[in-house]
Amino acid sequence: MPLDEQTVEEIYRDHAPALRRFAVGFTASRAQAEDVVQETILRTWQQAPKITTSMRSYLFRTARNVIIDNFRRQQRRPHQVHSADVEQVSVAVENVDRLLTKVLMEEALARLSVDHRNVIIALHYRRYTAVEAAVQLSVPVGTVKSRAFYALKALRSVLDEMGVEA
Amino acid sequence: MSEEPTEHARLHHLVGAYVLGGIELNERHLFEQHLDTCTQCLEELSSLQNLPKLLDAVSLEDTLALVSPGNAGVPAFGNPGDETGTGPLMRKLSKRRRNSRRRSAAFVSGAAALFLAVGYLTGSAAQVPVKPELNFTISTASGPQIQLGLIRKAWGTELALEGNGLPEQGVLSLWIKDRSGRYDRAASWNATALGRADVVGATPMAIQEMLDIEIRDGGGKTIAIMSPGTQNQAS
Numbered sequence: 573m574p575l576d577e578q579t580v581e582e583i584y585r586d587h588a589p590a591l592r593r594f595a596v597g598f599t600a601s602r603a604q605a606e607d608v609v610q611e612t613i614l615r616t617w618q619q620a621p622k623i624t625t626s627m628r629s630y631l632f633r634t635a636r637n638v639i640i641d642n643f644r645r646q647q648r649r650p651h652q653v654h655s656a657d658v659e660q661v662s663v664a665v666e667n668v669d670r671l672l673t674k675v676l677m678e679e680a681l682a683r684l685s686v687d688h689r690n691v692i693i694a695l696h697y698r699r700y701t702a703v704e705a706a707v708q709l710s711v712p713v714g715t716v717k718s719r720a721f722y723a724l725k726a727l728r729s730v731l732d733e734m735g736v737e738a
Numbered sequence: 739m740s741e742e743p744t745e746h747a748r749l750h751h752l753v754g755a756y757v758l759g760g761i762e763l764n765e766r767h768l769f770e771q772h773l774d775t776c777t778q779c780l781e782e783l784s785s786l787q788n789l790p791k792l793l794d795a796v797s798l799e800d801t802l803a804l805v806s807p808g809n810a811g812v813p814a815f816g817n818p819g820d821e822t823g824t825g826p827l828m829r830k831l832s833k834r835r836r837n838s839r840r841r842s843a844a845f846v847s848g849a850a851a852l853f854l855a856v857g858y859l860t861g862s863a864a865q866v867p868v869k870p871e872l873n874f875t876i877s878t879a880s881g882p883q884i885q886l887g888l889i890r891k892a893w894g895t896e897l898a899l900e901g902n903g904l905p906e907q908g909v910l911s912l913w914i915k916d917r918s919g920r921y922d923r924a925a926s927w928n929a930t931a932l933g934r935a936d937v938v939g940a941t942p943m944a945i946q947e948m949l950d951i952e953i954r955d956g957g958g959k960t961i962a963i964m965s966p967g968t969q970n971q972a973s
Contacts, residue, residue, distance in 0.1 A: 577831065694760070
């Protein structure tokens, strides 16, 4: 059964800006990006899935499929198919998937506490040792190690809820 | 040799720093030795070890933007005030709803005509069978005989299974393996005394994502495999 109109409007208000920013990277204009956003929400409305993961990650996956479908439609030539066209499609799919992963990971990281995010930044992104991170974060070394453990557990939990598998 | 609980608790928490790469060398050796004897830590490591690769999808700059004082905890993408309004979307929605109703009405009237022509007068229900997109048949001399049809749906794939010669005890199940190795259970049913089955399963997986389809017995043992991914079948 399709979603009701109020739910659709809520989805649009809550998620359209983020979807638009995702789509604009793969479309020629803001108007086309808006078309992707609307098509994404319409597909979600039509299929009215029982969403067990987060709505946003579901919408982003749907937007990814809309972008790829559009690209394939543009590449289709009725009289002939070149191997270059197939390669272009797979490159486009790769690019879309890469950005989708980025967007989903940004959302997952945003859901972590500041302490958990900071320890991940210190150890993973800045490549500090636990001792160096303790100095930077002004906490004991044991706290850094403990927070690293719980930060990754929390990140894994958020990703599981979003339906992102490593 | 069993670990003292307090020592295990201390070493167990090193898994986070170990995965993120911030562990000192001597502690790394200690933790890796601990992994040789601790399945719990090994499982924990297994569930976390691919997270650094996912973290690499986001740059340091973008991650720092997530923690900036102005928007701590708020996703750093999209300007909430940047909207084109819901008007165009709702007009498209209304149009699709009208088109959907027209298609439903055409289907209902067509199905009703077929219903009357085929079975209504005799009191039996008539259904227009949907032709499966993919069919498998397994036929063995002393083992199971299975027919499986895959039908593409908007939500995934429907699997229609008919079988004979199946195990007569336990709970049988139908599993789908995708190309990345993940499994989804599409159906499970109680075995019958005659070893027959006529079940319909469902999976969100699309046909093109499927590598193998397995039928398993009550003990989890695979008794038949069909391979949409390679168009082969074996049991």
